[in-house]
Amino acid sequence: MKEFKAKKQNEILIKGARLLDPGSKLDKVADMLLRQGKIAGIGQGFPSENADVLDVGGCVVFPGFFDLHAHLREPGFEDQETIASGCAAAIAGGFTGLCTMPDTEPVTDTRGVVEFIQRAAEKTMVDISPAAAITKDCCGAELAEMAELVQAGAVAFSDAPHSLANAGLLRHALDYACMFKVPVIDVCEHAGLAGDGLMHEGAMSTRLGMRGIPGIAEDIIISRDLHLAEYTGAAMHLAKISTKRAVELIRDAKKRGVKVTCDVTPHHCLLAEESLAHYNTDFKVKPPLRTVADREALIKGLRDGTIDAIATDHTPHSPEEKQVEILAAPFGTTGLETAFSALYSGLVQSGRLPLEILLQKISVAPRKILHLTVPALREGAPANFSIWDLQAQRQVTADSFYSRSRNSIFLNDTLQGVIKAVCNKGQIWQA
Amino acid sequence: MKKEKYLAEIIDPNGFQRTLRRLASEILEQCGGAGNLVFIGLHTRGFPLAKRIIECVKTEENVDVPIGSLDVTLYRDDINHRAESLQMQVTDVPMDIAGKTVILVDDVLYTGRTIRAAMDALIDLGRPAKIRLVVMIDRGHRDLPIKADFIGKYLPTSLGEEVSVKLKNIDGEDGVYLVSTEREET
């Protein structure tokens, strides 16, 4: 685990970088002057006597990323991640905003826990917007006190990492949430169909002798949730979709005008079930890595707008938990520190996804889904961005993480794109 | 890969047959006839050599002497020092050897390690009254205190040389040759 050190921003002059902000239709090489945490000017020839000069010729500046789906583990599982270490990991991956999932201990289902998370986040460089539990203790039985939770700062509701099995209760949650303009995030997996599966059900699981989680375990919940969204008219967000059929169902629903949004993880866009051939537990994730056909459908969904956002599903696990036999290992991979460079290497470089769309999915769309302010590279806006050297590469090694955990699905991969610096909340972090 | 380079003929086909007859006579003389004899040939050339000696015994005494084949792979002392496990050969000793005089037959006696392994293997098969060793060639360089009772020919050799015993019943022609072998890198 690496030590994270940020500095307070003085006057900073960022020289020579390409500024890329699709939201502001900005794409040019220019200098950028930061003063008091804000972008004071974009252009050329700023005086540099009083400023710290950051010469980043050849690098690119993007507005800060936002992760819709991060498990930061605090309170309750601080051995795996704390809010501080999770935020350090986020910054190291270019994420300046996070939506944290409620599977803490105690569960994020009271004002107390929401405020605890926000207080802890104040000391970090990241803007944290917690999602609160839909049901008390995420038990799927009774609704949590949603109005109070929204008042405390919750920006969404979810029982992640589980789907809310009771469709009647989910319907009530959607209806109730209409009062606050806050989306309900469902993770789409039918518990009965998923059973105690370990990987995608198919030829590969049969060969490897692993119980499977069929694609329909997801599709059936997606269908149900789309019907509920259509019926209630509420804002429904479907997290971590992974099948071709899910993409098709959502595409059709959107055509019909259903108010639904969805996200996909980097690893589902980049990897497939074959990765499990050697029973490496780092590849044991939920939903499971699917087939190549599913993966290609997800990429198409990103391109055509069916899939709104990219979410990392950052799920830290300690080595003691994860470095065991595959049957006993928990699901999940960390994601914050690798998301952008993995997608850039895997999709943008190969020309399968334009960089502008990637930025849209990883920075703009997640915040719009949660009705949050979108950062921009424009004069007067808060300095909220990351700087990347896209010509450079790095190897993902076990000692390269700011996260407390190192269960990365991209461990030992070489990724294109190295982060140089991040600015947010009046602070700067340099790699 | 091993490549054999022919150096000299040590025994020609006629001489080979004469040697077999002499060995058979010596065995019969020293063991007091064929009555209590059992021949055990070692893989791979000891077994066909044993067959040839038995033919001579039959010519001389008109009796059928029982014969068995013995593979000593599992008794070797270098099993933990080899790069790969050796493929096993057939061990077929269909008769009881307890109380018998076992005539152990091999083509070349060299370090004596194979014979040591063969004696251990034999004793696990039963308790022979006596074990006698017959070899076609004794080439010297013993590592262990082992000595043959009946020798076709004593042939001093250098370590770089090898002795190749050919048999009519498997190679098409009888004979003993001195060869040099060089390991070919592959």
Add this chain to the structure above:
Amino acid sequence: MNRHLLGLEYCSREEIESIIQTGFSFKEVLSRPIPKVPTLRGKTIVNLFFENSTRTRISFELAQKRLSADTVNFSVAGSSVAKGESLRDTIRNIEAMKIDMVVVRHKSPGVPCFLTECTDAVIINAGDGLHEHPTQGLLDIMTLQEKLGSVEGLKVVIVGDILHSRVARSNIYGLQKLGAKVALCGPPTLIPVKAEQWGVEIFYDIGDAIRWGDVLNILRIQLERQSAGLFPSRREYTQRFGVTLEKLRRVDKEITIMHPGPINRGLELEHDLADSEFSVILDQVTNGVALRMAVLYLKSGVPAQE
């Protein structure tokens, strides 16, 4: 030759043939007055059984003793694993005691593969979850070769709970590599998805399977599969998939019956059939020791990757 034995999927035809041929040589060793050889003296083998197994463990243990290896048995009950020690730590600890070979059985698939990454010892898979049980597959093939000469072109039906069977998977890979034709027979709920990827016939009626095949390899049906909703009742299973003398007599040909044990007499196999002239079940057990000796002997000599 592979250094470890993880599964027959990863073995070449040559490797399988070499192991089985050596198995026959060891069968001769077992028939000697002293059925023991000094071959693996000084080698230490640990039997790491995380799952209960009497037969396979005894078979391996006997094979090890017949080869004069030193053996240590490690079973989960009362061990540190039950106290929360990780598999990796367990194997590291065992390895620190200078172990040459590990025979492992575990309920999780892939554990033998996992162990090859945490130790230098040779790993022999004695059954990993629903994945493979290679020595059982090999001894089944050896038994068929012994009885029928060759398995080339032979039609073998694996009957029963294919879904949860590591024996089935090892048999499929091994038999097909040696040129046999394989079919599966069982209720669709107990046939794994995409089983057709193996190029096997699938029968849902035991009568059809008997008409097609020369050999029936009958798997044990575990009754907890019924409570999991995979078949309705013991009675219905027996009627439709149970192998009986009467069903065998309906076809006019010689059928060989195998079973990896332990048998549920009266469920998957009629009471007396296991002891009939059709059965080679006890030959399987005898051959099991010889075959495992062959595996231990051959693998003891394969060096670590340079």
